[in-house]
Amino acid sequence: MIKATIQTDEILYKAICKGSYSAFDSLFIRYYPKLCAYAAQFVDMEDAEEIVQDIMLWLWENRKNATVDTSVQNYLFRSVRNKCITLINRNKVKQKRDNILQAEMLGTFNDPDFYIFEELKQRLKTAISALPESYKVAFEMNRFQNMTYKDIALKLNVSPKTVDYRIQQALKLLREELKEYLPLALLLYLN
Structure with a gap:
């Protein structure tokens, strides 16, 4: 079953590279819920959905130039994980900056x-x-x-x-x- 899924994913990806909307829809429908559930382990569901949509959109928009060097499934899950980590790090930096700014500005308000x-x-x-x-x-x-x-x-x-x-x-x-x-x-x- 796993081998059949990998082969089907590869066929869909090749069709996507050629501009097939239906192949993209099939891949999207297959992986969207799984990728959202995976991303939701790291970030809230709203961010998870946005991350997955961004990745799928990127895959479609860059279909002629993108190179998937592993299985499509591995590529998608790795992309989601990386985007989640980036978002988490960005939020930590933002929070730290906000705390520093708030401390500095406290004197201004007084x-x-x-x-x-x-x-x-x-x-x-x-x-x-x-x-x-x-x-x-x-x-x-x-x-x-x-x-x-x-x-x-x-x-x-x-x-x-x-x-x-x-x-x-x-x-x-x-x-x-x-x-x-x-x-x-x-x-x-x-x-």
């Missing part, structure tokens, strides 16, 4: 010159309203309504990658606009 805080809020509000509409909508849904990229994508009828791009562009524009306030702005919107 500072009698706290009027800067109100100025920052107004500048941030102005900067957000100046964003291109598609960036602003995605950014506000994510940051102020706590919606995931997947939820935003469904609501806006776009891909999660498009949502990611829009939010990254919004952040880039906001960083440029608010560069002198960046440490205070980060702390304000992390809480």
